[in-house]
Amino acid sequence: MSSETQKILSTDGIPLEESLKKAEKKNKIKAFLLVTPLLLFLIITYIVPIADMFSRSIDDKMVTNMLPKTFKAMEQWDGKELPSEEVFEAFYLDYKILVKNKTAGKLQTQLNYEKNGFKSVLKKLARKQKKFEEGNYKEQIMKVHKRWRNVEYWRAIKRRAPAYTYSKYLKGVDMYSNEDGKIVQVAEDRRIHRILWSRTLEVAFFVTLFCFLMAYPIAHLLATLPMKYSNLLMICVLLPFWTSLLVRTASWMILLQQQGIVNDFFVWIGLVTDDNRPEMMYNKTGTYVAMTQILLPFMVLPLYSVMKTISPSLMRAGKSLGATPAVAFFKVYFPLTIPGIGAGCLLVFILAIGYYITPALVGGASGTLISNQIAYHMKSTLDWSFASAMGLMLLTGVLVIYWIYNKLVGVDNIKLG
Amino acid sequence: MALPKYTQPHYRIWHYFYLFVCGCVFFFLIAPLFVIFPLSFNAEEFLVFTDGMKRLDPDAFSTRWYKDMVYGTKNPWGLAAKNSFIIAIFATIGSIILGTLAALGLSSRHMPYKGLIMATLISPMIVPLIISGVAIFFFMAKVGLAATHLGIILAHIILGTPFVVITVTATLSGFDHSITRAASSLGSNPFNTFMKITLPLILPGVISGGLFAFVTSFDEVVVVLFLAGLDNTTIPIQMWTGLREQLSPTILAVATCLIVLSVLILVTAELLRRRSERLRGINR
Numbered sequence: 143m144s145s146e147t148q149k150i151l152s153t154d155g156i157p158l159e160e161s162l163k164k165a166e167k168k169n170k171i172k173a174f175l176l177v178t179p180l181l182l183f184l185i186i187t188y189i190v191p192i193a194d195m196f197s198r199s200i201d202d203k204m205v206t207n208m209l210p211k212t213f214k215a216m217e218q219w220d221g222k223e224l225p226s227e228e229v230f231e232a233f234y235l236d237y238k239i240l241v242k243n244k245t246a247g248k249l250q251t252q253l254n255y256e257k258n259g260f261k262s263v264l265k266k267l268a269r270k271q272k273k274f275e276e277g278n279y280k281e282q283i284m285k286v287h288k289r290w291r292n293v294e295y296w297r298a299i300k301r302r303a304p305a306y307t308y309s310k311y312l313k314g315v316d317m318y319s320n321e322d323g324k325i326v327q328v329a330e331d332r333r334i335h336r337i338l339w340s341r342t343l344e345v346a347f348f349v350t351l352f353c354f355l356m357a358y359p360i361a362h363l364l365a366t367l368p369m370k371y372s373n374l375l376m377i378c379v380l381l382p383f384w385t386s387l388l389v390r391t392a393s394w395m396i397l398l399q400q401q402g403i404v405n406d407f408f409v410w411i412g413l414v415t416d417d418n419r420p421e422m423m424y425n426k427t428g429t430y431v432a433m434t435q436i437l438l439p440f441m442v443l444p445l446y447s448v449m450k451t452i453s454p455s456l457m458r459a460g461k462s463l464g465a466t467p468a469v470a471f472f473k474v475y476f477p478l479t480i481p482g483i484g485a486g487c488l489l490v491f492i493l494a495i496g497y498y499i500t501p502a503l504v505g506g507a508s509g510t511l512i513s514n515q516i517a518y519h520m521k522s523t524l525d526w527s528f529a530s531a532m533g534l535m536l537l538t539g540v541l542v543i544y545w546i547y548n549k550l551v552g553v554d555n556i557k558l559g
Numbered sequence: 560m561a562l563p564k565y566t567q568p569h570y571r572i573w574h575y576f577y578l579f580v581c582g583c584v585f586f587f588l589i590a591p592l593f594v595i596f597p598l599s600f601n602a603e604e605f606l607v608f609t610d611g612m613k614r615l616d617p618d619a620f621s622t623r624w625y626k627d628m629v630y631g632t633k634n635p636w637g638l639a640a641k642n643s644f645i646i647a648i649f650a651t652i653g654s655i656i657l658g659t660l661a662a663l664g665l666s667s668r669h670m671p672y673k674g675l676i677m678a679t680l681i682s683p684m685i686v687p688l689i690i691s692g693v694a695i696f697f698f699m700a701k702v703g704l705a706a707t708h709l710g711i712i713l714a715h716i717i718l719g720t721p722f723v724v725i726t727v728t729a730t731l732s733g734f735d736h737s738i739t740r741a742a743s744s745l746g747s748n749p750f751n752t753f754m755k756i757t758l759p760l761i762l763p764g765v766i767s768g769g770l771f772a773f774v775t776s777f778d779e780v781v782v783v784l785f786l787a788g789l790d791n792t793t794i795p796i797q798m799w800t801g802l803r804e805q806l807s808p809t810i811l812a813v814a815t816c817l818i819v820l821s822v823l824i825l826v827t828a829e830l831l832r833r834r835s836e837r838l839r840g841i842n843r
Contacts, residue, residue, distance in 0.1 A: 169669040176664030177676060180657040180720060188683060188717050191698035192690070198697070356584045363581045377825070378589040384821040384828070385592060386778045388798040389814040393591040395806060396598065401607050403594065438588060467570060496687020498781050503802050513689040520693060520785065533690040544685050548678070 192537070199531035202307040208249050209236045213303045225296050230280040233299070234271065241268050257298035263287045310531035315339070335515070335532075342512040345429060345501075346494035350441075352434045353490050354483065357441035361482075364442070365449035379446075383439035391500050394432040398423040398504065424506025432500050437493055441486040448482030488547040492540055512536055592818055599624055599811035606806050624812040635797050636813060643793040646708060647776040650715035654772035657716065658723025659765055663757075665724070666731040677724075684721040688781040691718065696785040706788030714782050719772030726771065730764025730835060763835030770828050774821075 150158045206213065211232035219225045240246040246268055254261040270286045284290045312318050312325060316333040320326050327333070360379070364372045382390060397404050405419045414420060422428055452475065460470035498513040505511070512532065519529040562574055602621040603609050611619025628636050661680055664670055683691055695714045696705065704710030734757075742752040758765075780795035787796055794813065801810045 166669065169667065170671055173664040173667035173670040176667075177661045177670070177680075178664075180661040180680060180724075181676065183657060184679060184683070184717065184720070187698055187713060188691070188694065189679065191694040192686070194697060195690075195694055356587070359577060360581050360584045363578075375585060378585045380825050380829070381821065382588050382592065384774060384825045386795065386798075386814075386817045386821065388778070388780060388795055388802065389595065389817050390591060392798070392802055392806070392810060392814055393595050395802065396594055396606050396811075397591060399606070403608070435587060435591060438584075492685060492687075496689055498687075498689045499799070503799075513687065516689050516693065517781075517784075520696070526697075529693060533693050536687060537690050540685065540687055 195530040195534055199310050199527050199534060200306045200308060201527055203305045205252050205302040206305045208240060212236050216300050221297055221300060224293050227280045230283055234279045238271060253298060256301055257295055263289050310528045313528060314532050314535050338512050338515055342495060345511060346491050349433045349437060349494045350487050350491045353438050353441040354487055357438055357445055361442050361445035361449055364446050379439050379442050387499055390436050391432060391503050394504060395423060398428055423504050426509045428504035429501050429509035432504050433494060433497060436500060437490045440489050440493060444485040445482040448479055452478050488543055492543055495540060595811050595814045599808060599815045601808055624808040627809045628812045639792050639794045639797045642791055643777055646711050646715060647773050649712045650719055650776040651769050651773045653716040654719035654723050655765060655769045658720040658768060659727050662724050662727035662731060666728050680724050681721045683717050692782040692785045695782055699786055705786055706791060708791060711783055711786050711791055714786060715776035715779060718779060719775050722771035723768035726768035727761060727764045730761045763831045767828055767831045770824055774824060
């Protein structure tokens with residue numbers, strides 16, 4: 143027999159292998175087409191904008207566009223001696239346009255970041271430059287203020303030449319690059335962002351810990367009780383889960399206020415005196431208490447779904463082999479619940495690290511987190527590039543945690559109620 | 560959970576201690592919600608239990624805050640409720656359509672790059688809301704959809720689809736694909752097969768995913784804070800403003816209504832879950 147007849151053919155005479163491959167490919171395209179609408183939608187409205195945040199965060203075209211002639215003239219300048227007449231002339235021409243368009247203020251602010259005291263020098267120049275005569279600008283500018291003879295100020299301008307900068311990221315960790323281009327820390331009393339980062343991590347860590355300590359016993363109880371009781375108790379977990387975040391925050395604001403029920407209770411049991419009620423809201427305590435209660439269901443549900451699958455006979459077997467209940471628990475039961483613990487902890491940690499609403503309402507000044515700072519820069523100072531930089535730093539942290547989460551339990555294992 | 564008779568005393572004590580701890584945690588979870596309810600019927604303007612309320616004096620209670628919520632002067636709640644419902648309903652429909660299609664594709668065993676695509680589709684749930692808010696705001700501002708209903712609806716579709724994708728893929732995991740093949744072999748076209756065979760079977764998953772999407776949209780405040788203009792104010796935005804400026808009992812009246820709504824949603828979700836488990840033949 144020849145080799146051709148050995149191939150199995152389908153009814154229309156095409157080798158079966160080929161026609162199978164064809165069908166497989168068709169199915170692949172079909173499956174992909176089903177996903178495409180959502181994928182495209184998310185990529186356009188979500189993924190690309192997040193990537194766009196990156197270009198926004200390193201964008202520094204403002205000064206570059208303000209002084210185009212100056213930076214062109216400066217290309218030849220080595221930065222050691224005072225620049226040549228050419229640079230002075232270019233700077234004069236650029237600056238004249240800015241003063242005319244009334245945008246010189248922005249440049250003054252930006253260059254003042256680079257070199258302290260630049261603002262007054264530039265303001266003086268703005269006033270005097272109207273009387274300038276044509277030619278020999280170097281002499282005329284240097285006559286306006288003696289600091290124009292100082293090469294440091296020209297270096298400061300040159301540092302702003304690139305259209306991109308990573309200075310916003312440095313600012314996010316309280317650092318900046320100084321006049322010599324070295325990266326140094328800001329003065330000790332101005333290191334606010336590092337405090338916020340560490341506070342965010344601290345709050346997220348402790349909220350996760352508290353959630354774990356509270357969720358473990360009740361998840362165990364829910365998983366071991368007979369169905370008719372556990373269904374009833376499950377409502378206690380699911381009702382807060384489904385209730386609006388703002389409603390729950392509002393109830394904590396009522397409970398924790400100085401004349402609130404928690405304080406009433408403390409006075410009643412004699413823990414504190416009536417005229418000495420502790421402040422429990424608008425500080426870190428408020429943030430901790432409210433966030434723990436709000437995120438607790440996210441810890442209980444994954445723990446519960448794992449514990450539900452653990453057969454009670456395993457504990458009985460352990461005990462019958464001579465283990466005390468405590469030993470049986472730690473050697474048998476606890477290790478089996480570790481996937482649930484991992485899922486719950488990382489879920490709560492990720493949610494806590496990006497929390498915004500609750501800290502903003504009950505946190506006060508000492509309870510605000512990094513998200514509040516991002517929102518502040520988005521809405522109040524309008525420093526969007528800094529907000530983007532901080533957002534991306536936070537996102538990087540979250541993605542690292544998410545990656546660990548994925549390695550440990552897998553994204554597909556997320557369970558909702 | 561009765562203990563056997565032979566239990567030693569210190570285990571007995573330990574067991575009751577454990578039950579006590581559990582009781583405390585359940586109390587911690589549920590009690591805050593019940594504080595709102597009586598205080599919303601307060602006749603006074605304070606947010607504390609008055610002496611009259613402690614004595615259960617009927618004069619200390621009133622429904623004035625509910626009246627204020629509905630008929631009050633310069634009342635923001637009517638517009639907010641209307642906007643909230645419009646946005647949430649359209650966002651839910653959008654999430655359900657896009658999410659279900661994607662879930663159908665994802666649960667096909669022919670799907671290439673499954674892990675990567677799943678991670679992308681779920682990302683809005685993982686990325687902190689504040690970052691989503693910033694990114695979506697930049698996008699909507701660029702295309703001119705900031706401060707419009709459509710912009711907020713699209714934003715909420717982004718946030719809502721992961722829930723639909725997750726619940727529907729979970730429902731499809733127990734799905735017997737030979738049923739759809741049987742339908743096709745009997746001459747049904749793919750659309751009919753989907754409408755008559757697949758959809759009824761995965762409907763509980765679709766609806767519970769839709770519920771998640773609805774609640775997400777209805778409760779969402781971070782992204783809306785960036786996107787909303789004066790005409791797009793929603794219930795969460797109004798509550799947020801109210802809570803920041805001053806806690807008035809009217810907010811508690813609204814909160815009570817929201818709690819009632821969440822009870823309804825909880826009941827629906829629970830019934831759906833049971834139905835879905837029965838349909839998929841999972842018996843517990």
